[in-house]
Amino acid sequence: MKILVPLKRVPDPQTNIQVRPDGSGIVTDNVKFVINPFCEIAVEEALRLKEKQAESEVIVLSIGGKECQEQLRTALAMGADRAILVLAEVPVDPATAAAVIHKIIEQEQPMLVLAGKQSIDDDAGQTGQLVASMLDWPQATCASKIDISADGGEITVMREVDGGLESLAFALPGLVTTDLRLNEPRYASLPGIMKARKKEMREVPLAELGLGATEKVKMVAITAPTKRQAGKKVESVAELVSLLHTEAKII
Amino acid sequence: MANDRLLPLPGQLPASDPSDEHRMLRQLVATFAAEELEPHAAASDHAGRLDLARLQRTGELGLLGVTVPLAAGGAGLDATAAVIIHHEFAKSDPGFTLAYLAHAILFVNNLHNAANEDQRERYLKPAIRGELVGAMGMTEPGAGTDVLGMQTTARRSGDDWILNGRKTFITNAPAADCFLIYAKVEGKITAFVVERECAGFGVGQPIEKMGMRAAPMAELVFEDCVIPASNLVGREGSGIEHMMRNLEIERLCLAAMSLGIAERCLAEMVFWARDRHAFGRPIAELGQIQRYVAESFARTEATRALVYAIAAQVGPEHRQRIGTDAAKLFAAPIGKEVADAAMQVMGGYGYCSEYPVERLFRDAKLLEIGGGTLESHQKNMTRDLIRALGPRG
Numbered sequence: 075m076k077i078l079v080p081l082k083r084v085p086d087p088q089t090n091i092q093v094r095p096d097g098s099g100i101v102t103d104n105v106k107f108v109i110n111p112f113c114e115i116a117v118e119e120a121l122r123l124k125e126k127q128a129e130s131e132v133i134v135l136s137i138g139g140k141e142c143q144e145q146l147r148t149a150l151a152m153g154a155d156r157a158i159l160v161l162a163e164v165p166v167d168p169a170t171a172a173a174v175i176h177k178i179i180e181q182e183q184p185m186l187v188l189a190g191k192q193s194i195d196d197d198a199g200q201t202g203q204l205v206a207s208m209l210d211w212p213q214a215t216c217a218s219k220i221d222i223s224a225d226g227g228e229i230t231v232m233r234e235v236d237g238g239l240e241s242l243a244f245a246l247p248g249l250v251t252t253d254l255r256l257n258e259p260r261y262a263s264l265p266g267i268m269k270a271r272k273k274e275m276r277e278v279p280l281a282e283l284g285l286g287a288t289e290k291v292k293m294v295a296i297t298a299p300t301k302r303q304a305g306k307k308v309e310s311v312a313e314l315v316s317l318l319h320t321e322a323k324i325i
Numbered sequence: 326m327a328n329d330r331l332l333p334l335p336g337q338l339p340a341s342d343p344s345d346e347h348r349m350l351r352q353l354v355a356t357f358a359a360e361e362l363e364p365h366a367a368a369s370d371h372a373g374r375l376d377l378a379r380l381q382r383t384g385e386l387g388l389l390g391v392t393v394p395l396a397a398g399g400a401g402l403d404a405t406a407a408v409i410i411h412h413e414f415a416k417s418d419p420g421f422t423l424a425y426l427a428h429a430i431l432f433v434n435n436l437h438n439a440a441n442e443d444q445r446e447r448y449l450k451p452a453i454r455g456e457l458v459g460a461m462g463m464t465e466p467g468a469g470t471d472v473l474g475m476q477t478t479a480r481r482s483g484d485d486w487i488l489n490g491r492k493t494f495i496t497n498a499p500a501a502d503c504f505l506i507y508a509k510v511e512g513k514i515t516a517f518v519v520e521r522e523c524a525g526f527g528v529g530q531p532i533e534k535m536g537m538r539a540a541p542m543a544e545l546v547f548e549d550c551v552i553p554a555s556n557l558v559g560r561e562g563s564g565i566e567h568m569m570r571n572l573e574i575e576r577l578c579l580a581a582m583s584l585g586i587a588e589r590c591l592a593e594m595v596f597w598a599r600d601r602h603a604f605g606r607p608i609a610e611l612g613q614i615q616r617y618v619a620e621s622f623a624r625t626e627a628t629r630a631l632v633y634a635i636a637a638q639v640g641p642e643h644r645q646r647i648g649t650d651a652a653k654l655f656a657a658p659i660g661k662e663v664a665d666a667a668m669q670v671m672g673g674y675g676y677c678s679e680y681p682v683e684r685l686f687r688d689a690k691l692l693e694i695g696g697g698t699l700e701s702h703q704k705n706m707t708r709d710l711i712r713a714l715g716p717r718g
Contacts, residue, residue: 088332104339144348151349261356264387264400267349 075127075226075246077120078184079154080135080175081113083145084195097295109145112190115252118259119220120188121153127226131155133182137166137174143275150270151262157273158182162280167289172204177283179209184247186229191216191251198291202251212244216253222246330592331359331416334622337588338629343405343637350402351409353386358417366418369539370684373531375424375500376539377458384455389429392574393437398450404574404639407434408581408632415585419688420539422585423695426578427496427540428452432459432505435571438641439516439559448503448518460501462492462519462545463568469494470701472568477547479508479515484554486517488525488547494695498543499531505558506545513562517552525550536687537695572697573639573649579696580632580652583660586689587625590660590667593682594618597671608670617666624659631655647709654702657692664689 085091086106094101109117117134124130134149136142137160146157160174179187192199206213218239219232230243231250262270280286308314318325333339342348361379369376383389391406393399400406407430414422433452436459440449451457468474477490488508495504504519519526529544559567598609598618608614635648664686668675675682693699 088329090329104333104335144345147345148349148352261353261386262349263385264350264353264391264402266387267346267353268387268395268400268402270349271346 075123075130075186075222076182076184077123077130077132077186077188078135078175078179078182079113079116079120079132079149079188080137080171080201081117081145081149082110082171082190082193082195083107083136083138083142084110084193087111087194093296093298097297099293099296107141107144109148110190110193110195112192112194112252112254114149114190114259115254115256116188116190117149117152117154118257119217119252120186121260122257123186123220123222124153127222133158133184135160135175135178137162137171137280139163146275147270148262150273150275151267152260153266155273157275159275159277160280160283161277164280164286165289165293167291168198168200168204169290170285170288171201172208173285173288174280174283175201175205176208177285179205185226186222186246187211187249189249189251191253196293202249206249209249212248213250214242214244214248215251217250218253218255220250220256328359328363330589330596331355331363332592334592334595338626341633342409346402347406347409350406351413354388354410354413357382357386358413362414362421363417366421366539367678367681367684369418370420370536371538371678373533373538373541375497375541376421377500379421380424380428380458381455383425383429384453388425389455390433390437390449390453391429392434393449393453397437397445398453399433399437403636404577405633405636407574407578408636411578411581412585412588412632415582416589418539419582419586419685420537422582423537423540423691424497426575426582427461428459430575430578431461431496431571432501432503434574435461435567436505436518436558438570439563439567440518443555444518444558452503457502458497458500460495460497460504462495462498462504462506464492464494466491466493466544470698470704473514473565475507475509475514477506477508479510479517481510481554482551485551486554486557488517488519488550488552490547492545492547494532494542495545496537496540496542496695498528498545499541501528504545506547507564507568508547510561514564514568515561516558516564516567518556518558519547519550519552523550523552535690536684537691538687569646570641570644573644573646575696576649576653576702577632577636577639579692580628580649580656581636583653583656583689583692584625584628584632586660586685586692587621587628587656587663590664590682590685591618591621591625593680594621594663594667594670597667597674601671614670617670621663621666625663628656628659647706650697650702650706650709653692653697654699654706657689657699660692661686661689 086108092101120132132154134154135158189202214231217231218234221230233240390399395401452459479486506519527546531541601608635652638645667682
């Protein structure tokens with residue numbers, strides 16, 4: 075079975091993010107970039123499915139500048155078979171990403187697309203659903219467990235919903251987005267790192283896919299969250315009630 | 326696991342990883358250190374215990390044969406890769422890092438360089454997989470820096486070698502399955518592999534010590550210890566050559582550990598200086614604290630620049646004796662002094678085991694002694710310089 079995993083390069087979630095003074099974005103100097111954690115979970119799940127299903131291939135895909143090679147190379151070191159980098163100099167919003175993934179699916183004809191449910195940088199949470207709708211494919215979002223039938227024809231997806239677990243099943247091809255508790259991604263081991271160098275990484279300019287500036291969302295400005303004010307200690311319940319009335323004006 | 330004390334501070338020199346493989350290796354070992362070493366480091370130190378499960382994990386991740394060529398089952402990487410591992414591991418757990426070094430560098434790297442195919446098959450492959458634990462025996466009760474003064478002897482007897490003597494301060498000895506041992510054959514230093522079960526071989530009780538307690542060490546005793554002729558490594562008398570070559574990468578990795586200790590202690594100190602208040606303001610506003618912080622930052626950065634610059638010069642085909650001596654001579658006191666400065670900035674808290682600086686401070690001292698005392702580096706470097714210059718005129 076052929077599995078396609080789109081993945082996004084994002085700032086390390088452990089990094090302290092600083093907003094540029096002009097609000098045009100975040101400061102990227104000295105910031106470490108990683109595979110978006112939800113995408114990394116998708117890579118891990120694809121590798122686990124591959125270990126269970128003979129004759130499987132895991133293809134990873136990223137969209138952006140040359141620097142995305144780093145994250146693709148890490149996915150190859152984890153065990154993915156080959157990588158595609160769609161070189162885009164334009165900002166990539168969910169509509170652009172979905173259009174690119176759509177084109178690559180047409181080329182590669184995967185049976186399953188595994189994507190992160192959202193990226194931790196702009197948190198749009200749209201790309202997977204957009205792709206499925208463009209292809210008129212069945213989809214299941216926020217998977218917490220995935221099983222594929224022995225013949226590889228059907229997928230069962232567990233979702234953590236309010237009040238319990240929901241189980242969805244559909245015939246492949248289809249698309250699934252991954253939630254946090256689906257798995258714990260493996261480390262890229264040192265032998266894996268050494269093997270990754272020899273794996274194929276195909277670079278495709280955006281224009282070659284017949285796509286241009288397709289973005290529907292324009293980033294206007296980024297501002298840092300306002301700093302939380304320090305709290306205040308009160309001596310008694312009476313004082314608290316009084317302050318809630320006179321100062322906070324909420325009662 | 327988020328621990329901002331393990332992340333680079335603003336303005337630190339970026340990691341100068343020469344290739345994509347080095348960059349990914351750093352990511353692997355930094356993540357492993359934060360997630361799997363950091364949570365156990367204090368307990369291993371307290372118990373004086375080698376964390377065998379963690380050492381086996383490094384085997385699963387392919388880290389035990391980092392310098393061994395791909396064809397021999399290793400990763401085929403270089404001294405810079407070994408430095409990256411020791412640097413990142415030591416930020417969290419220098420004791421474990423020392424045990425890793427005793428296995429992966431002193432036993433595996435050294436044995437690979439000197440062993441024949443049969444020995445590589447028998448010992449190297451399982452050691453790289455982490456299935457057997459290795460150690461190296463050079464120092465003796467009566468011969469440390471004066472290593473050529475070793476008294477342990479080996480003599481041929483039919484199909485066997487008979488070893489007699491004692492080794493001490495042998496890291497990993499309490500847990501090791503096999504040992505690379507240096508002994509004199511008719512006065513010439515020769516290397517052998519000794520298995521733990523060999524007749525006439527004994528391992529003493531773990532030796533209590535101040536720091537690096539997660540890397541237990543013990544004495545080895547050879548009393549008519551019998552080993553098969555096939556366990557002679559290299560040629561009779563070739564031990565000195567292997568030993569000297571291996572000492573270079575060992576010194577470099579130990580210098581990288583001092584760098585890791587300095588970097589961690591610097592981070593602990595800076596966060597403390599920001600957050601701790603005295604006299605109504607953060608202590609970072611006090612000049613005495615600023616001196617500790619700024620000098621520690623400058624020294625740590627200088628150490629980083631030196632250690633990685635020398636690492637780029639070291640390889641199986643490149644000797645860099647004076648450079649590796651210089652790296653360790655420079656780095657070891659800085660590891661100790663930055664740990665000391667961090668403790669001073671943190672005051673009573675720094676002295677308590679609740680914070681990692683107390684442990685790192687104890688660990689840092691070993692690096693001024695083990696793998697060559699500061700004095701041995703001074704001696705060797707001066708001798709090498711004078712020799713290289715030749716006589717005047």
